[in-house]
Amino acid sequence: MKTAFFAYLAGILLSVNLINIFGLYPVLMIYSAPAVIHSIIRLAPSFDKKNFFLSALLLFAGIGGILSGWLADGIHTDSEKPDPVTAPVTIEAVFTITGFPDVREIAPNGKLVFSVRAGGYQIISEDAGKLYPSMSVTVHGTLYPYGGGGSIYASTNGIAVQETGIAPLSLIAALRNNTSMHFVRTKNPVTRALLFSLITGNRAFMSYSDLQSFRMSGIVHLLALSGLHVGLISFGIVFLLRRVMREKTAYLISSFAVMGYMALGGMGPSLLRAGLMFVLYTFLRGIGRKPDFIDILIFSAFVLLMIDPLLVRNIGFVLSYVSTAAIVLFSGPVRSRLGLKGYYGNIFAGTLAANTATLPFLFYYFQGASLIAPLTNLLVIPVFGVILGLVFLHFLLSLFGIFFVEAAVDALWSGIGGFSDILTRPGFVYIHIDGFNWLCLIVSLLLIAGIFFVYPRIRYRSAAFRDKSA
16 A cells, blocks of 8 residues: 555656646656556566556556646636736636635624635635635635735625535534634633634634744644644543543544544644544554554545645645654654653654654745754643643633633743743744755755665664674
């Protein structure tokens, strides 16, 4: 399965990067020719059914990836788009909704103003809360352009549904909207911002200063729903429930809780990856199989890329899988090499491995990265686990009109913010690199692979040779 996945992934990457330049058929030839030649060479001496099946599997997986990327790219680009503009203009165009609505602000009249993604555009309106992914709508309003898209402030009654989408997604959108409306009852601005951010993945209410400080200190990922959040919630539930019931039952209940959290969180790529991995992990434990995290990681990526091949362009998807793979593959060697032990040793080894592997991608996508991220994560993650638990406790108690927990949440979060501000005062903690292109990315990844894989093997063989010579 691993080989087939990488063949499929290679096909998608070729498709989304080269088809617009060379066309579909040349790209198919670029991929197929080496595979066919390799198959002929392997099969020429004697016909081997196993080799034939493997070669055919790799060939079809790669071609499947190319066609998947080509078809998905066509679907995403066939929607009607406004003509390119450089100044605000009144438009009317048809859009396919590609995200769940998020609360953008609370209007003076007390109503919620929603923002929903439609490709490269954001549709902003009080009526946008009724939209959900896969819907097709006509929008009349004012476009404020930026990049390849822009923000469209829809007029009153300026959104008309052309085609309804997938029905279950409307239920998820309604659940998120009702939850968001409940969050507004929390008066403390810090706690309200954390409710939106850590439960629905909406960072619109986070202060700009906090976001900038967390980005420079390397802990902004705490606000992006991912494996850390799923891990803290799922294993926290298991820890509490297994005292009163069988462990398998606790894991099953935790899996349903994770699926609910995925729905509330908007089903972003990072959250889907983490949730799918935990559900697979629980299933394998339930049937008595020993879970292999790399197999689970690859299978989850395979599933998500089959659903949406263009996720390879999503920065969150890339960083989520790179960091998770780094933790699984590299944290053990880092821990043993540095002699790290215990709970904090595991946290430091994991964060160091993840930050090392994602550093080239951060330079490639954002032209900068924090150099103190391993240290700040080591100190902040244990406290963040307490904050996440308190945020959910506040949410549950607020359903009954009890709000006393928000004071503790505010105090702890303010402490993290102050700590982050202090650490980011020196100018050297965040480094900028301009012109970090794809070639620099590849060289950096090869260097990291050499440090973690090639160098230890060379040292091992050198030591074995010396022992043999002696």
